[in-house]
Amino acid sequence: MRIRFVTVTLLAAAAIAAVALSAQVHDHAAMHETGASAEPAGVAGLPPELRTLFKLEMAGLQGAMLELFPAVISGDWEGIARIAVKIRGGFVLAQQLTPAQREELLRALPAGFLERDAEFHQLATGLEHAAHRKQADVVAFYVNKLTEGCVGCHSRYATERFPALAPAGPAPAHAH
Ligand code: HEC
Numbered sequence: 001m002r003i004r005f006v007t008v009t010l011l012a013a014a015a016i017a018a019v020a021l022s023a024q025v026h027d028h029a030a031m032h033e034t035g036a037s038a039e040p041a042g043v044a045g046l047p048p049e050l051r052t053l054f055k056l057e058m059a060g061l062q063g064a065m066l067e068l069f070p071a072v073i074s075g076d077w078e079g080i081a082r083i084a085v086k087i088r089g090g091f092v093l094a095q096q097l098t099p100a101q102r103e104e105l106l107r108a109l110p111a112g113f114l115e116r117d118a119e120f121h122q123l124a125t126g127l128e129h130a131a132h133r134k135q136a137d138v139v140a141f142y143v144n145k146l147t148e149g150c151v152g153c154h155s156r157y158a159t160e161r162f163p164a165l166a167p168a169g170p171a172p173a174h175a176h
Contacts, residue, residue, distance in 0.1 A: 040107065040108050040109060040110050041108060042108065042109060042110055042113060042157055043108075043109070043157065043158070044160065045108050046104075046105070046108050047104070049101075050101055050104060050105060050108075053096055053097065053101075054105075057090060060086075060090075061087065061150075064083050064086050064087050065087075065146070065147070065150075067079075067083055068080065068083050068143060071083060072136075072139055072140065072143060075134070075136060077131045077132065077134050078131075080127065080128075080130075080131035080139060081128050081131040081132055084124050084125070084127040084128035084131060085124075085128055087124040087127075087146070088121050088124035088125060088128070110157075112156070113153070113156075113157050116149065116152065116153045116156075116157075117153075119149065120146070120149040120153070123142055123145045123146050123149055124142075124146065126138075126142045126145075127139060127142035127143065127146065130142055151165065155167065
């Protein structure tokens with residue numbers, strides 16, 4: 001499984017991290033089945049320093065999405081591809097995480113979160129390829145999918161920060 005994380009995006013980029021992650025996800029799933037372990041606390045359970053890095057990465061992601069718009073509407077294929085690579089590669093985390101912090105992050109984040117992160121990275125790759133092929137409609141498709149990726153993850157894992165995205169009614173059954 002490929003990982004990246006918005007936060008963890010960079011993390012995911014390294015093959016070693018990907019291997020570690022996939023082992024982690026697997027372990028977590030196994031524990032979950034036996035009920036031997038509670039769901040990790042997610043970003044709320046991160047030490048303050050890591051959580052700050054995470055938020056910086058999110059801010060970088062948002063900046064990249066904003067930068068994307070003028071490139072998309074003007075057919076700036078190289079610009080789009082460059083931004084897509086940035087989105088995939090991660091921002092702050094990629095550069096600043098120590099190996100120990102990386103492990104901590106992988107431990108703290110639920111498997112469902114990491115899956116969304118991995119999916120998000122795949123969308124960024126799709127965007128990059130569409131830009132190289134100069135396919136404006138496919139570029140627009142991936143920009144929309146990426147936006148859905150932001151909203152989807154926030155609705156599930158960031159409702160403390162974005163309460164308006166919390167699902168209405170009772171919390172959905174635990175699933176991941
Ligand atoms: C895999 C999950 C995930 C994806 C995908 C994701 N985010 Fe986030 N994002 C989070 C979480 C969790 C938080 C809340 C962080 C916290 O409370 O510490 C957050 C917070 C944020 C914040 C607020 C940061 C702050 O300083 O409080 C911004 C801005 C943001 N995300 C932008 C984006 C954008 C733009 C995208 C898509 C291009 C995106 N995010 C995709 C999980 C995600």
